[in-house]
Amino acid sequence: MSIALAMVASPQAHELRARGCGALRDAHGLPWVQCLALDDSGRWLTPDEGEAALACDDFRHPYAHAIHRGKPVRLGLGDARSRLDHPDFQGHVSTLPGHLQLEVRPLRAVDGAREWLGVLAFAASETTLGELHDDPGFAHFETLLCHLWARHSRHLDERRQRARLSDSLSKLNDGARRESLSRKLADDILGESATIVSLRQQIVRAAETSLAVLVQGETGSGKDLVAHALHRLSARAGGPFVALNCAAIPETLLESELFGHARGAFSGADKARTGLLGEADGGTLFLDEIGDMPLALQAKLLRVLESGRYRALGESEERRSDLRLVAATHQPLREHIRDGRFRADLFYRLSQFPLTLSALSERREDIAMLAEAFVADFCRREGRDDMGITPAALRLLRERDYPGNVRELKNLIDYACAMTPLGDDIEALHFMPPPAIANQAASAPARMDTAESATSISDLRQALRDYEAWLIRERLSRFDGNRSLAAQSLGLPKRTLAHKCQQLELDAK
Numbered sequence: 001m002s003i004a005l006a007m008v009a010s011p012q013a014h015e016l017r018a019r020g021c022g023a024l025r026d027a028h029g030l031p032w033v034q035c036l037a038l039d040d041s042g043r044w045l046t047p048d049e050g051e052a053a054l055a056c057d058d059f060r061h062p063y064a065h066a067i068h069r070g071k072p073v074r075l076g077l078g079d080a081r082s083r084l085d086h087p088d089f090q091g092h093v094s095t096l097p098g099h100l101q102l103e104v105r106p107l108r109a110v111d112g113a114r115e116w117l118g119v120l121a122f123a124a125s126e127t128t129l130g131e132l133h134d135d136p137g138f139a140h141f142e143t144l145l146c147h148l149w150a151r152h153s154r155h156l157d158e159r160r161q162r163a164r165l166s167d168s169l170s171k172l173n174d175g176a177r178r179e180s181l182s183r184k185l186a187d188d189i190l191g192e193s194a195t196i197v198s199l200r201q202q203i204v205r206a207a208e209t210s211l212a213v214l215v216q217g218e219t220g221s222g223k224d225l226v227a228h229a230l231h232r233l234s235a236r237a238g239g240p241f242v243a244l245n246c247a248a249i250p251e252t253l254l255e256s257e258l259f260g261h262a263r264g265a266f267s268g269a270d271k272a273r274t275g276l277l278g279e280a281d282g283g284t285l286f287l288d289e290i291g292d293m294p295l296a297l298q299a300k301l302l303r304v305l306e307s308g309r310y311r312a313l314g315e316s317e318e319r320r321s322d323l324r325l326v327a328a329t330h331q332p333l334r335e336h337i338r339d340g341r342f343r344a345d346l347f348y349r350l351s352q353f354p355l356t357l358s359a360l361s362e363r364r365e366d367i368a369m370l371a372e373a374f375v376a377d378f379c380r381r382e383g384r385d386d387m388g389i390t391p392a393a394l395r396l397l398r399e400r401d402y403p404g405n406v407r408e409l410k411n412l413i414d415y416a417c418a419m420t421p422l423g424d425d426i427e428a429l430h431f432m433p434p435p436a437i438a439n440q441a442a443s444a445p446a447r448m449d450t451a452e453s454a455t456s457i458s459d460l461r462q463a464l465r466d467y468e469a470w471l472i473r474e475r476l477s478r479f480d481g482n483r484s485l486a487a488q489s490l491g492l493p494k495r496t497l498a499h500k501c502q503q504l505e506l507d508a509k
């Protein structure tokens with residue numbers, strides 16, 4: 001009765017087997033008793049002592065014979081040692097005297113779903129084995145062992161099934177939640193092309209993590225939009241979103257802008273400044289045009305990303321900032337790595353979750369939807385009645401090139417909306433600049449030279465600033481907002497152009 005109680009009280013199958021083996025050893029003075037459990041695949045028998053599993057179809061050990069026959073197997077140990085050359089089995093019985101008998105009994109689940117549970121193996125003298133079999137308590141013991149073992153296995157199966165069920169339910173919920181987020185995102189990141197649908201799904205995935213995201217894509221393709229969406233959907237949405245355009249800040253100021261500085265750290269630093277790394281603590285730092293970051297600063301940024309620590313200029317104390325970094329570029333960073341202009345280690349650290357935006361010309365099917373949304377935006381902004389777009393105008397939009405991508409399309413639509421008379425729909429002709437404006441644009445620099453305009457100038461600096469602003473605006477518009485091309489055409493580094501745009505309060509984009 002005490003054996004039965006101890007077995008019933010076993011919380012787990014392996015304890016049940018250990019208590020059963022112990023009881024058998026003690027009650028009958030057996031020198032060696034062991035249980036081996038059949039695994040879920042039904043192919044391996046595993047001892048509880050953490051020894052190696054033995055294959056059920058390897059007939060070099062007697063456990064396989066017992067399972068396959070479905071009946072107990074008995075053999076002399078001396079014989080077993082010389083005939084059966086399975087190393088693990090030999091390991092089990094190597095220290096036992098050769099005159100003993102080995103009995104292996106397959107154990108079957110009485111009421112469980114699993115047919116075979118495993119085997120019970122023990123060694124004893126022939127006399128002891130005889131006594132054991134004559135003892136009616138042994139048969140009860142074996143029945144109880146099988147019954148309890150099967151119950152444990154059943155519970156384990158149920159637990160696993162429940163875990164699998166709850167796992168797949170939570171995956172299903174996750175899937176539904178992600179699907180609904182990515183549908184919501186479609187209100188901001190418009191488009192139904194396969195690449196945009198997949199982009200929205202990736203944004204939702206990336207937002208769930210704190211991985212650094214590198215957004216790559218041509219100018220005007222929506223990188224800024226993606227960075228904002230990542231922040232909004234992330235757990236950091238309640239924290240700050242801090243953006244820095246690395247191309248728009250002179251190299252010398254970039255470091256203090258990012259890292260901050262102590263008062264008096266350099267000439268002109270009359271006040272201490274936190275720096276954007278500190279400002280972004282608890283939120284997202286968006287580094288646009290990361291390809292323009294100087295090499296020395298790249299190394300420092302890498303250190304911040306690796307350690308979360310940084311030191312402001314002129315300070316000895318390290319600061320910490322817990323931020324998620326989103327970086328963006330339209331430049332081919334891999335080429336820059338080959339040319340030694342961008343650090344490979346930083347590139348890999350930034351692109352823990354890479355996102356690539358396709359050019360608008362690769363998803364022309366989105367053009368009509370974008371155009372209609374931009375027309376509606378214009379009407380809302382300008383308080384105008386809704387207007388449509390004629391099929392011919394839409395055809396023109398679908399067919400033209402877009403080096404400036406979605407931004408270019410948006411500007412084009414804004415212009416056409418402004419050119420469309422009240423109550424009319426936008427027609428193809430409304431996308432063409434009127435000759436008067438084109439001519440005026442072409443002749444403006446020349447007019448600056450005329451005596452008439454020269455006499456009206458009373459502030460040379462202002463006049464030069466106006467001329468510069470006009471010229472930059474003209475180039476940006478000529479190259480559809482592409483800063484690299486505009487800068488190139490004016491013989492300026494792109495960073496300088498971006499800086500000038502900021503100073504002159506021009507839309508740098």
Ligand SMILES: Nc1ncnc2c1ncn2[C@@H]1O[C@H](COP(=O)(O)OP(=O)(O)OP(=O)(O)O)[C@@H](O)[C@H]1O
Binds near residue numbers: 330
């Ligand atoms: N899929 C889109 N749906 C709606 N608007 C879009 C989409 N993609 C871009 N836009 C709009 O196009 C304009 C340019 O987008 P954005 O500034 O995000 O481009 P960018 O890739 O960051 O450009 P740059 O490389 O010049 O910084 C913005 O007005 C933006 O709202």
